Amino acid sequence: MAPYESDDSTTTGEVDDLSSGRRKAARYVVPVAVVGVAAATIGLVPALADSGDPDLPEITAAQLIEKIGQSDVQQLSGTVKISTDLGLPDLGGLGAGFASGAMGSGSGDGSSADPSAKLTELASGTHTLRVALDGENKQKLSLLENASEYSLIHNGKDVWGYDSKSNEVFHGTAEEAKDGQAKGGQKKEDVPATPKDFAEEALKAVDDTTSVTVDGTAQIAGRDAYRLLIKPKKSGTTVGAITVAVDARTGMPLKFTLTPSSGGAAVIDAGFTQVSFAKPAASTFDFTPPKGANVTEEDELEGRAREHGSTKSEDELRKEFDKELGGLKSEDKLGKAPEGRPEVIGEGWNSVAVFDTGGEGVPSGAEVGGDMGGFLDSLGDKVTGKFGSGTVFKTRLINALVTDDGKVYVGAVDKNALVEAADSGK
Incomplete structure (x- = not known):
């Protein structure tokens, strides 16, 4: 389907509207990957769940961004395919060995269930994720592997990570959010982990150096969606274009694709292959450490880090990094x-x-x-x-x-x- 807007320029008035829309959008981040996650940039396999051009009412870019801002999805469950193509050199077994040493095996200085280490695996290769959300105090993300599964669960004050392959458990705590606001001590996810998270970050970059248009429609995971096209106006950047598929009914981004200016496969292509906005069963977020599992508390990991020369906690290091950037x-x-x-x-x-x-x-x-x-x-x-x-x-x-x-x-x-x-x- 042809784009609703073919003009590559964005007027000053439109920029103001877009800026207003993205500020509102920033209030509605869907925190599917939960507390303490420090994963690298992730993306989805290209050519995911994308079929048909549904016939939808015309909409402008500013209206579509406003629609994202008005979206307030609090409940969902779905499946996501993950792949990343950053073009990094193949280090063979070196990378795997380093990751293994960094995460530990329970008997060393770390835990294979620690989310800050485990989820860095999403930085390369192809993966399948299951996600579930029920408000700000209940989220679950499961990374499905060949014969094992890693789950990260946030339920109230508890944060659990479980690696079924090693039978190791990570346990941390978070202060519960009330009335839509997280209390002061709660950690927040630092890296985008869903199509909406990626879209929020992209919308922050919308200014007068950017062209924003509506580029037709698509069907993602069986749902009708609009395509928002974001393109840098100047050459010299490695970003070619960003496409965000926005659910026509809820305004929630269902797919995010970043293609490089050099061409070829997408660097990031984050989208649902299946999604439901029904309330997940309460049992989805229940977790009890399996019998015989090795349980590591968050403060134990911080204590080990201090023993090896670091005198600052993960929270303190994160605050310093945030201040830096x-x-x-x-x-x-x-x-x-x-x-x-x-x-x-x-x-x-x-x-x-x-x-x-x-x-x-x-x-x-x-x-x-x-x-x-x-x-x-x-x-x-x-x-x-x-x-x-x-x-x-x-x-x-x-x-x-x-x-x-x-x-x-x-x-x-x-x-x-x-x-x-x-x-x-x-």
């Missing part, structure tokens, strides 16, 4: 950044964050020598400019330039944009 705004320009925050060069989708490590850059393959030297050279591209020289490390979405004098330039931009940013900083 929380003030990063597209309108910031090069100059002295607020204390504790990175400098920013550029605006909108072409923003580049600048960190000064105060140390040396990445050693060259020649300096290291041997097979390891060749491996290092294969990971990045050597570049030069007014700034000097450095190495660009690339994925299909986020790229980073590490200069030989220890500065790091990071953004969803291509190699040339990183070099230009480094040159402008001199």
